[in-house]
Every structure is written in structure tokens, then in C-alpha cells.
Amino acid sequence: MKTIKISEAVVRRLPIYLRFLNELSKKNVQTVSSQDLGVKLDLNPAQIRKDLAYFGEFGKKGIGYDVDYLIEKIRQILKLDKVIPVALVGAGNLGRALCNYNAYLKDNMKIVAVFDAQENKIGESINNLKVKPMSELNEVIQEAKVRIGIITVPAAEAQQVADRFVESGVEAILNFAPLIIKVPSEVRVHHADFTTELQSLAYYLD
Numbered sequence: 788m789k790t791i792k793i794s795e796a797v798v799r800r801l802p803i804y805l806r807f808l809n810e811l812s813k814k815n816v817q818t819v820s821s822q823d824l825g826v827k828l829d830l831n832p833a834q835i836r837k838d839l840a841y842f843g844e845f846g847k848k849g850i851g852y853d854v855d856y857l858i859e860k861i862r863q864i865l866k867l868d869k870v871i872p873v874a875l876v877g878a879g880n881l882g883r884a885l886c887n888y889n890a891y892l893k894d895n896m897k898i899v900a901v902f903d904a905q906e907n908k909i910g911e912s913i914n915n916l917k918v919k920p921m922s923e924l925n926e927v928i929q930e931a932k933v934r935i936g937i938i939t940v941p942a943a944e945a946q947q948v949a950d951r952f953v954e955s956g957v958e959a960i961l962n963f964a965p966l967i968i969k970v971p972s973e974v975r976v977h978h979a980d981f982t983t984e985l986q987s988l989a990y991y992l993d
């Protein structure tokens with residue numbers, strides 16, 4: 788299937804639709820209107836219809852969208868219809884929390900390997916994964932066909948970890964360290980920047 792080029796804003800909304808649709812599916816709700824989606828997700832229904840029409844006409848006038856069909860379509864578009872192996876570097880406070888958080892498993896994202904540079908962390912068990920030394924990173928990533936890397940090391944170490952991920956062939960990185968990492972253009976990076984989010988939120992305080 789050829790990948791359709793869709794805007795980043797839409798790509799960022801699709802997981803939000805997916806999460807709510809999964810909740811509906813769990814409750815055996817079969818159809819949903821763009822109005823209901825809009826109210827629940829605090830989005831404009833016209834925007835939702837436009838987003839979903841991007842991928843072909845899924846909605847039926849007066850009935851709405853078939854929940855399970857929409858889930859399947861969004862998962863295909865986000866490429867969550869196949870398991871995506873993920874590796875994490877930095878088995879500290881945040882890294883451990885992310886490894887213990889299994890909610891993304893149902894979305895086919897699976898942390899398959901955890902690495903750390905500190906001797907005393909090697910071999911430690913986190914959620915059934917043994918922390919591995921950085922010396923094994925390339926081999927493990929290639930063997931497990933890891934496609935996404937997560938960085939949870941201190942900022943001063945983040946760039947070199949990113950370089951290791953790139954060398955080993957990961958295609959995308961989620962960086963939690965407060966540093967803008969540089970990677971070749973074919974590698975996609977998202978920064979989960981807790982500090983700047985919090986700082987910009989401060990502006991809205993009275």
C-alpha cells in the first residue's frame with residue numbers, strides 16, 4: 788500500500804481518535820457520529836469529518852462511522868497493524884516507568900530491549916526485560932528489527948545515544964531528554980519535552 792502524505796496535524800490527531808474509538812469498541816458501541824467524537828474530544832466535527840475523509844469515505848450519512856472499521860483503518864494508516872519493536876536507552880526513573888507502562892502494547896508498540904551504560908544496572912529486570920549493556924545495542928537492535936528508539940538518559944548524553952540509534956538503523960526516535968538532538972533527515976524525531984511544556988503552561992497562569 789502506498790503511503791498517503793498527510794499533514795502532521797492530522798497524524799497527531801489520529802491516535803486521539805483511535806484511543807476514544809478503542810474505548811467505544813470495548814463498550815460494544817458500533818457506530819459513532821462526528822458530532823459525538825467532536826464533543827468527546829473537544830474538536831470541531833467538521834474538522835473530524837475532513838480528517839477522516841482524507842482516507843476515503845468511511846462515514847454514512849445519518850448513521851455515522853463504523854467504530855471497528857474506523858479503528859482498523861486508522862491502525863493501518865498509522866502502521867499499527869503490525870508489531871513495531873521499540874528499544875529504550877536509559878533505565879533510570881523515567882525509563883523504568885515507561886517500560887512498566889504496558890498500555891501501548893495493544894497498539895502493537897512493544898519495548899523489546901532496554902539498555903543502560905551503568906554497570907550496576909546491567910542484568911536488572913524491568914517488566915520481564917533484562918537491562919543490556921550499550922555494547923550490545925547494535926546487534927540486539929538489528930536482530931530484533933527495532934524500528935523506534937526511546938531516549939531517557941540525561942541531556943548531556945542524549946546526542947551520543949541518538950547517534951548510536953541512527954548507526955544501528957532505527958527509523959524514528961522519541962527523545963525525553965531536554966535537548967534538541969540532531970539526526971539525518973531520513974530519521975524522524977519527536978521530542979517529549981516535559982520541561983518546555985510546563986514552562987509554556989506557566990504563561991497561562993493568572
Ligand SMILES: NC(=O)c1ccc[n+]([C@@H]2O[C@H](COP(=O)([O-])OP(=O)(O)OC[C@H]3O[C@@H](n4cnc5c(N)ncnc54)[C@H](O)[C@@H]3O)[C@@H](O)[C@H]2O)c1
Nearest residue numbers: 877878879880881903904905939940941942944963964981
Ligand atoms: N523523571 C522524569 O519524570 C522525567 C520527566 C521528563 C523528562 N525527563 C528526562 O528524561 C531523562 C532521564 O531522566 P531520569 O529521571 O529517568 O534520570 P535517571 O538519572 O534516573 O536515569 C538516567 C539513566 O540513563 C543512564 N545513562 C546515562 N548516560 C547514559 C549513556 N550514555 N548511555 C546509556 N545510558 C546512560 C543512567 O545510567 C541512568 O540509568 C533526563 O534527560 C530527564 O531530563 C525525566
